[in-house]
Amino acid sequence: xxxAILSKGSANYSTRRLKEEAEAxxxxxxxxxxxxxxxxxxxxxxxxxxxxxxxxxxxxxxxxIATSLTKYGTAMVRQFENQEAFSTASSIAIVRSRDKLRxxxxxxxxxxxxxxxxxxRETADLEDVILQAGGAPLIxxxxxxxxxxxxxxxxxxxxxxxxxxxFYVEGVSFLVQEFIKESAGTDIRAFVVGGKVVASIQRQxxxxxxxxxxxxxGVGTPIKLTDEERRAAQKAARAMGLSVxxxxxxxxxxxxxxxxxxxxxxxxxxxxxxxxxVAGRIIDYIEQNAKGRRKKDKxxx
Numbered sequence: 554x555x556x557a558i559l560s561k562g563s564a565n566y567s568t569r570r571l572k573e574e575a576e577a578x579x580x581x582x583x584x585x586x587x588x589x590x591x592x593x594x595x596x597x598x599x600x601x602x603x604x605x606x607x608x609x610x611x612x613x614x615x616x617x618i619a620t621s622l623t624k625y626g627t628a629m630v631r632q633f634e635n636q637e638a639f640s641t642a643s644s645i646a647i648v649r650s651r652d653k654l655r656x657x658x659x660x661x662x663x664x665x666x667x668x669x670x671x672x673x674r675e676t677a678d679l680e681d682v683i684l685q686a687g688g689a690p691l692i693x694x695x696x697x698x699x700x701x702x703x704x705x706x707x708x709x710x711x712x713x714x715x716x717x718x719x720f721y722v723e724g725v726s727f728l729v730q731e732f733i734k735e736s737a738g739t740d741i742r743a744f745v746v747g748g749k750v751v752a753s754i755q756r757q758x759x760x761x762x763x764x765x766x767x768x769x770x771g772v773g774t775p776i777k778l779t780d781e782e783r784r785a786a787q788k789a790a791r792a793m794g795l796s797v798x799x800x801x802x803x804x805x806x807x808x809x810x811x812x813x814x815x816x817x818x819x820x821x822x823x824x825x826x827x828x829x830x831v832a833g834r835i836i837d838y839i840e841q842n843a844k845g846r847r848k849k850d851k852x853x854x
Contacts (some may be wrong), residue, residue, distance in 0.1 A: 554580045554612040554843060557638070559587040559629065561619060567820040570832035571615055578836055583611075587629040588622055599635035613639040613843040615835070616647060617817050623651045639843040641835060642816045646794040650816040653696050653728055656793065663792035665811050666785065668733060668803070672696070674726040679714045687731040689713050696726040706732065733805045740812060741776060741802040743786035744823045744831055747838040748796055750786050752829040753778050754822060773826045785809040796842075797835055799823075 556575050560568040563584045575582045585603055593600035601608040614633045618626035630644040649655050654672050661667060671686045683689065689710045695703035707713035713729070720727045738758040743750045755776040778786070786800040789811045799818025803810045820831045 554839070555610055556580050556582050556839065557608070557611045557614045557633070558582065558584045558617060559614055559626065559633075560584055560617040561586055561588055561622075565617070567832075568617060570820055570824065571835060574830070574832040574836045575839075578840070580836070587616075587618065587626050590629050592629070592632045599632050601629065601632050601636070608633075609636060611636070611638045613641070613839045615641050615839075616644075618647055619817075620651060623648065639839065641797040641839065642795055647816045650793055650795065650798070650814050653694065653813070654726070656814060657728070660789055660792055660811055660814075663788065665789050665792055666808060668692075668810050668812070669731045671729040672726070673717070673729065675721060675724070679717050680710075682717065682729055683710055683713050686729040690732040690734075692730040692732055693717065693720075694728050694730070695720070696728060733803055733810065735806055736803045739804075741778070741782065741804070741809075742773070742818070742823065743778060743782070743800045743802060744798075744818060744820075745786060745790040745795070745800055746797050746831070746834045747841070748787055748790060750778060750783050751834045752823040752827045752831055753786075754826050756822075773822045775827045779809075782809045785811060789814050797838065 558568055558571055562568060563572070568584060572582050572584060585608065590601055590603045590608070593602065611633065614630065616626065616630050618630070627644040627647050630640060630647065634640060634644060649659060657667055657670050669687055671682050673682050676682065683691065689712070690706060690708045691713050693705045693707055693713065693716045705716050707716050717727065717729070740756050742754050742756060744752040753776050754773040756773050782802055786802060789800045790796070790798050793814045795814060795816055799815040801812040801815065803812055823829065824831050
């Protein structure tokens with residue numbers, strides 16, 4: 554097959570591993586910097602141009618879209634979809650996954666357990682927002698963010714009000730979530746391929762930081778999921794319409810809670826920590842599904 558990896562960096566670990574595994578299986582692979590692509594839109598002719606040449610004839614694409622380029626990157630993914638190329642992550646699913654509020658709405662609608670969440674922007678009812686989220690301490694985060702950036706732990710009611718007032722002044726929409734004390738500084742990343750968990754790691758902060766993201770200095774160790782945690786991760790992936798993704802979970806006294814579904818999760822830590830060939834599993838998934846019909850997205854924008 555002809556496979557395109559949409560990535561800004563060919564030296565990136567995830568991109569390199571996917572290319573290695575695809576070529577080892579005899580596939581023709583091209584790494585394309587989607588940020589440098591441009592499209593021509595005309596009747597029945599979805600044209601994609603890159604370095605002065607047309608891009609066409611790909612059986613499958615693997616989008617590795619950066620958060621900062623979500624809008625442009627997904628426009629390129631859509632154009633490949635219009636060429637009937639199979640994608641490991643649909644353009645609409647990527648867009649949904651990058652919107653924290655939309656993600657929470659979808660997960661809640663599909664019966665996935667999530668932390669209690671309140672969404673707000675310009676409101677003077679700060680006390681009620683705090684009450685609805687379960688009271689301090691609280692997690693407050695901007696509606697769009699990544700790698701644990703834009704996330705604040707407000708340990709008191711007064712601190713929570715101050716943070717929300719700051720967002721209010723700046724005109725920033727924000728999410729307020731209950732703080733799960735028993736899981737502070739620790740979370741789980743379950744890597745899902747083809748609707749099944751293929752690797753799972755526990756991420757632990759190295760200091761008193763409540764965030765466990767490896768981008769924030771957290772470390773990963775292999776972990777065996779419980780059946781309930783495995784089902785939660787798989788259900789979250791299905792709800793978001795993502796067959797290949799990373800699902801972040803938190804253990805709580807009332808069971809696993811889904812924090813986020815990442816449409817472009819890194820392969821590096823899951824592969825290095827667990828020894829599982831995640832890239833190979835993704836190529837296997839493409840081989841099994843690229844020639845089939847694309848499933849119709851039933852969730853909507």
